Each structure stands twice: as structure tokens, then as C-alpha cells.
Amino acid sequence: MQSYPAYVINRILTAVLSVFGAMLVIVILISLVPGDPATVLLGPLATPEYAQHFIAEMGLDQPVHVRLWRLAAGFAQGRLGTDVISGQSVNTIVAAALPHTFALAFAAMALACLVGIPAGVWSAVRKGSAGDTAIAMVSVVFVSVPSFILGIVLLVVFSIWLDWLPVLGLSPSASLRDAAIRMILPTVALALGWIGLIARLVRTSMLETLGQNYIRTARAYGLREGLVHYRYALKNAVIPTLAIIGMGFGRLLGGAVLIEIIFARQGLGSILYDALQARNFSVLQGTVFVVVVIFIAVNLLTELSYALFDPRIKFSRR
């Protein structure tokens, strides 16, 4: 049996390898993207000499292995590159955008947990009721409809018809209250799919847990149903859901990218969108790398914490 420290080292090494693999994929994919960045970025008036200089500046005139080496060396030193158009460091661009994307992703996940977990528990304890069926139907709708469609629907309903909330997710003022208000719709749009998913997962786990002997024992002792559900059953039932949430954080970031565009929010999404549209590869590869690292890091943390929290996973004490 593997010890916990050995397990941790093993997972970290896998994560590092994944990062290198991701870098290779980034470089290969960028070399496969059709379209000439000099044409797109410089327009029709650029001289062929300058276009060539520009391509060289991006490093696109180099073979894949040279580009990969340069990229790895830069990333290892914490340098994500330089935007060849604006001359700005990609680190600065990403650092300015990252807090906005994180705020949106965490707010959406928090909302999804706050609503999805109680909804799942409620559904499980009222299995087969009209409420359970209604939650199931709504959950399926939330899970199946893409977040950007939900975003547009929310905008039309809450910003245009009801005129309650602003359309734009970016705040022209420095007011924290205004910024918070402008977070509501993007957060809800991003969270709805997760609310549905979490509700379904928690319901399934809860049904399994509620059939366990220790729950029967707790009821036999005369404990209140609420106590049985939330203190004893949910504690175990939620563990698989936590794993899914961790693994799904990357998907959440992907959703945040689209939501940022729909709600005109500053963030990694708008940077990626612009960079891809403009074939600004220096910004694109630096930003994608950051997203990949976040994704791998969150997965790593989830795996490590899952191993700690789930009492069924045993490690040797060597």
C-alpha cells in the first residue's frame, strides 16, 4: 500500500508532467491554427519585411522544438512573454484579469453549492414527490442549456424587461457596490448549470446514504430528521460531489470565458477571445498556459484533499 507522502509526490510529479504536456500541446496547436498573424494584426498596409520581422518577433519562424524550449524556459522563469502589439508584458495583462475571472468562478461555485446542495437533499428526502420531479426537470434544463444562452435569457429578462439589473458586467465606476451588482447576473448564469448538476449528484448520494445502517440507527435513537439529514447523511453524501466540483473547476473557467464575453466583463475570457481573434499568439499562449496551470493545480488539490477527507481511502504508515 502507498503512503500518503508518496501519494502526494506521485501526484505532484504527474501534475508537472501534465504542465509540460500542455505546453507541447499549446505550441503544436498554435502552429496548426490557420491564418497569418501578420495579416490579421498588421493589416494590409504592412510591408513584407515588417511582416517577416513581426513573425520573427513572435518566434513563429522557429521550429516547434525551439519554440517549446523557449516557452518552457520563459515559463520556468515566470515570464509569460510580451504582447508584440502593445509591448506590454503578458504577466501584467494576465495579472490584471485573473482576479476578475477568479471572483466570477468562485462566486458561481459558491452560489451553486448554496443552492444545489440543499436542493439535492430536499429532493432525496422527498423522493418521488412533485417537488422532486420539478427539481429534476429544472436541473436537467440548467445542465443542458449552455451558460451563454442562459446569460442572454437572464439579460433580456432582468435587464430589459424588468430593468432590475445592469447589462454590462464591467463597472465604469470604482464603486464596490456597483461592481457587486454587476456580478449578479454573470454569477447566476454561470452557476445555474452547476446548481442542476450538484442537485442531481447530491440527491443520488443522499439516497444511497439514507439507506445505510448508521442512518437507521440514528433514526432509531429518535434524532430529529433535519439533524439526521444534514449532520449525518450529508457529511458522507457530499464527498463524491466535492470531487466532482474540484475536477469541474476547469469546466467552470471555460464557462467563465464565455460569460465574460456575453456580459462584457474584464477577465481571462476576453483576453483569450481577443488574442485568438487577432492571432496574437504571444498573449494567447501565455494566457492558455495560466488557465492550464490553474486547472491542473485545482485538480491536484482536489485529489490530495479527497484522499484526506474520505475515510475509506487508506494509506500505509511506513
Add this chain to the structure above:
Amino acid sequence: MPHTTPCSRRAILAGLAGLGAATVLPVGRAGAQAGRTLTVRIAREVQSLDPPFMTGTTDSNIIRAVFQRLLAQKPGTYDYELDAAEAVDQVTPLQIDFKLRPGLMFTDGYGEVTAADVKFSFERFARPNAEGKMSSYAADWAALVEVQVKDTHSGSIILSKPSPSLFEVVLAGTSGVIQSQKAVEALGVEHAFRPVGSGPYRVAAVEPHRSVTLVRNPGFTAYTPDFETCQLLYIANPKTAELALRSGEIDFTELAVDAAAGLDGVDGITVTKRPGQRFIWLGMNMQKAPLDNLAVRQAIRAALDVDQMILAGYQGNAPRLNTMIPPHLLGHWADAPVYQRDTARARELLAGAGVSLPLTLKLTILNEPAFQNMALVAQALLQEVGVTVEIDQREAGTFWSSGKGESGQALELFILRFNANPDPSYNARWFLPQQIGDWNWQRFDSPEFARIQAESGMNSDRASRVEQIIELQKLMDASASMVWLTNDVFALGYRAGIAPAFLPDGNNWQFSHFKAV
């Protein structure tokens, strides 16, 4: 008795609920303007506000508001008037003298605008910057030998050859702006986002991927712009921009033409549709069989119905175009043939060309709804005469590289759009033989066209220049490699109380001339 604040779980939850409720409370229209603020949507990020290195209309719209030129375009026209200069005289075809108004000041304490700054600004286009970057607009000043400085306010622009379009296209355009030499040298790369000008506005803030804020320049005294502040918000998605206009969060935006119909009649919103000055056409690669056969090209032109195509593409909002130079621009060929669909003629031409039917051709287009609709109509129309069309739609990055190098040789049919310039010789340059493999996607290889285009670019006699430009369009027509479709249309939406100002192409905005009505 000690007074304690309860800090139970119940209290915390109640507090959180209260905070949540507070944030969900209706806030009404978020765009309520404090003072006179103009809030405009920009669809593209600012790339560089350093004029020689700007990359698109977002940049150029800001540059026009921040810098002065010797001459400036009047709102809504390509006519120009004196701006920073109190006199500009064409002394000979190769010399233009200018005298600056005294006392014009750059912002941020960079001193008075001088003839030395004019020299620095114009000559900068021909020189690489500190990073070895060359201006993409160097061709605008290709005829410039030097700017001679006579005194603080006077100088002469010396040219190597006559440049009839220099006044309206270069001096009054963004290649004619006057930068502060001191500021450019002191700020370096930073100048691209902190431009120092002497125009009606100054850039107060640039927040990447978010917004640009322009505030009135108190040192600019020629006139006072109506809006104290212009806030330019970056909104990539056109649907979001449309909803933001409806909700009052922005005052002005360009709209998708199909969205414009939905906004017509909405209370408090004005929608304007303006014919553009771009040219859009269906092109054919003259060097790729069977399109290297004139009769095949003529047959395709005869089989197409331009009116039906643009009706499908623009829902009746865009005018038909029959030649390259749009109406109202110098050199428009008013008598250009208006081709009508003639399937019998098309079949006859195809039979005479000796090609075996059905022909299969690929039509490459940009993945925009107007192009998709026009391509579908063209596909149906050509099918009737035995030409099967496969539509290859590409996103912008890929599409705009389609005519380059080897991929350009493989092109067959395509629908293409170019921005027009007030200078007809400039518009014709994309069809020169040296542009084959670059922007001449038809691979239209005419030495005669090249000769006349070069002559027209130096011809100061307006009447004979018009004749030359018309001759160029006749040569294009004779090649049958271009089926002209439309000038495009621009739909603009704005809140009541705003009177926008733009150049005739509708795509270049003049923030300093926007009016609060």
C-alpha cells in the same frame, strides 16, 4: 452588564441574506449620466494610440480626438478646414508651406506645438521606432523628402513627386497628426497608451480589456466639445452592446444590420442606417482553371443576380454597387454597366468555353451572416446554369490570409470586402500585379492597369485624373473577374439626446463633434 453582539450562525446567515437582498435591489438605469458623459461601445480593444503604429478604427477614432493636424476633416464630409495651421499653401506641386497658430499647447506640460514637432511627426512614418518597428502607414508619406523648419511656427513639406491626395487623405487624416517630440521621446513605449496631443480631448485612463476614458482638454480653445467625458467601453459581443443600448448603459454603438430593425421604434433610441464606402464583390481567380477562361468568368457574371444576392445579405438595406469606386467619391464611374441576370447568355458562354458541365467551384467567404446569405443565393443561381458551388466559410483570421502565397493560387471564387479611402488611386492599388499573392486575390495581372494607377497617383489635374480612374474601372470590368455587389451598410444606434458625428464612411467617428441635443 457587558453588551455583546451576538455572533451565532443564525446571525451570520441573516447578515449574508441581508447583504444579498441589498445587492439584488433594483438599481434602475445604471447609465444615468453625471454631467455630460458620452458612453460609447468599442468593439475592439485599443492596440496603440501612437499614430504611426495604430491598427484599426478604435485607435484612429481616439487619435482624431486627441491630436491636432494641420488640417482636419469637417464632420460628415471629407472636406477639410484649417486645424492647427493658420495657413497651408501648396507653393509648387512639390512644396507645401504651413504656418501654425501660435500658442497651441500640448497637454501634460509638454509645451507649445512647433514646426519642429510637425517635422518629427511626419518624418517619423519613414523611420523605424526604437524597437525596430516600421509604421504600417509609411506609404502615406512615401513622397515625403523632408519637412524644413523655418521658425517656431513655420515650415515647408518637401515632396519627391506630386501627391494629389495628400491634403484630404494624409494631412487631414491620422497620418497627419502632430505629436510632441519631447513626449514621444520621454515616454517611449508608454506613449502608445498615454498619448500627448493638443486636440479637444486627452486620454485620462486606458484600462486594458475594459475601457478608455477621454476628458476635455482645457487647453484646447478652438471650440468646446459638448461632452466633458467620453467613456469608451469595450464590449466584444454585438448582442450585449444592443442590450446595453436598450438599457441605457451606453449612448452610442454600431449595430448588426439585422439587429437595427429590432431597435427601430424603441423609445429613446434612434437607429440610422448609412451606406458604407467599403466595396464588396464576388471575385474569381483568373489564374486558376477553368476561371482562367474569360468566357467562364463572363458566364458566372451573367448567371448571378446581384440584386437578389444583396437583398438576401442585407435585407434591402444596402445599395447596389456596379463599380469599384462608390458614388460621391472622386472617380466614380457613373455609366458602369448594370449587369442583369441572363441565364441563356450564361449557358451559351459556358458552351462556347468548352468546359464540361457541371463545373464544381469553391466559394470562399467570411463567416458573417451577410456573406453566408449572399453565398447561398449565388450557389442556387449558379446551380441553374450547371455550376455547382461548394461554400467554404472561414473565420476572420483564416479568411483574411486566404489570398496569400500558395493558398491564394488555390482560391477559385470568393466574396471579399475592402475599406474604401477617399483617394481613388489608393483604392486601386490592391488590384496591382505586385499585389498578387497578397491582396489581389483575383490575380488580375494587368500592366496597363498598373501604369494608369501609377500615373493617376501623381496627376494633379482633377479632370484628367477622373478619366484615368474610370479607365482603371473599365479594365477591371473587361476582365470579368469581379462582380461588384454593394458598398455595405452601417447601422448605428444611439440614445435620444445624442447627435453623433462621423466621416462619410460611417466607420470613423469624430467624438469631439458629437452633440448633446
